[in-house]
Amino acid sequence: MKGVIGITMGDPAGIGPEIILKALETDSLSGTNCVVIGSAEILQMVIDKKLAKPQKINIINKVSEAQFESGIVNVLDTPLADLENFEFGKVQAQAGDLAYRCIETATALALKGEISAIATAPLNKEALHLAGHHYPGHTELLAKLTDTKDYAMVLYTDTLRVIHVTTHIALLKFLQTLNKTRVNTVIKIADEFMKKAGFAKPKIAVAGVNPHAGENGLFGHEEIEILNPCIETMKQEGLDVYGPCPPDTVFLQASQGQYDIVVAMYHDQGHIPLKLMGFYDGVNITAGLPFFRTSADHGTAFDIAWLGKANPESMVKSVELAVKLSNV
Structure with a gap:
């Protein structure tokens, strides 16, 4: 069903x-073609505790049974x-398994x-591992389930978009394993993803590894030995x-419209700005999968979980973007 978004519950704790x-009670998403994959009892508990406005929990057995109307939350029940x-608000194996x-x-x-896209609520890596599912996070798990070999993490806002060459590895390992094949692959994934997102000819900036992008070898040689050849190949x-x-400047330049997406070398280089x-x-977003996957760009926030304090804005943006990308 084109345009139907599957929203996964993430860690229920x-x-x-x-x-x-x-998110589903906001004006932009109320009545949208969304199906929640998660525990119907947990969602009802949230409503009963008055942590969210009352909505009808509609348990369905298949997507075609969904009722896309304001005030109705369609749930494929996963108890x-x-x-x-x-x-x-606690790490527990059964939550990771859910x-x-x-x-x-x-x-x-x-x-x-x-469904045409997946929007994921945050999971907890420790709980996931306690349940016997040993993945660093959503990205690697989805790649395994779809048998996808070439993929990359994208962080996306209206003004700044970043794709990562590496994510959940130590900085030392990143430096030891950085190679032309992976950089070329990520640049290509960035180009393909941005075109799917509606950019006819995306402008792609490649961030350097070292301060001042190495300053012609003064502060390191990764730019000369790896990045320069990759960029020339991609241009050809x-x-x-x-x-x-x-x-130190490329992310600001991208946010001002000079580039459409930045290729960041490692996790914090892209995440911090x-x-x-x-x-x-x-x-x-996980780019390179056979479908679009978006996610709220934050963690499970156990410290404020089930207190009614959670800000849904990133989840709203995640579902809105999934809807948008599914209909490009």
Whole structure:
């Protein structure tokens, strides 16, 4: 069903259930073609505790049974193993397992074409691992479930978009393993993703590894030995690529419209500027999958979970972007 978005609950002990319901009650998403994959009982608990406005929980067995109307939340029920021993705001194996099963179900639906995109609420990596699912996060899990070898994490706002060469590895390992093949792959993924997102010929900036992008070898040789050859290769293939760009200025330049997306070399290089400029409206996207996947760009926030304090803005942006990308 084109335009139907599957929203996965994430870790139910965190803020996921609350921000999902708060997002679906907003004017921009109320009545939208969305199906929640998660525990119907957990969602009802959120409403009963008055953490979100009252909405009707409509349990469905398949996507085609959904009623896309204001005030109705369609749920493909994925129950907790032991609701009686469920604890708010705490790491627990059954919560990690539920988060995994939600992703597994959503992925199967997307691959069958029953939903056109997935918007994920945050999961907790420790809980995921306690449940026996040993993945660093959503990105790697989705890649495994879809048998996708070439993928990358994108952080997306209206004014700044960043794609990462590496994410959840130590800085030392990043330096030891940085190579032309991966850089070329990520530049290509960036180009393909941006075109799918509606950019006819995206302008792609490649951030340097070192201060001042190495200053012609003064501060390092990664730019000379790895990045320069990659950029020239991509230009020869017709991509609109620039760099290596000094990392301390390229993100500002991109936010002002000089570039459409920045290729960041490692996790914090890309995450820090984007979260500084758009913490609440940033969306996490896995590019390279056979379908669009967006996510709220924050964690489970156990410290404020189930207290009614969670801000749903990033979840709203995530679902809105999933809808937009599905209809480009």
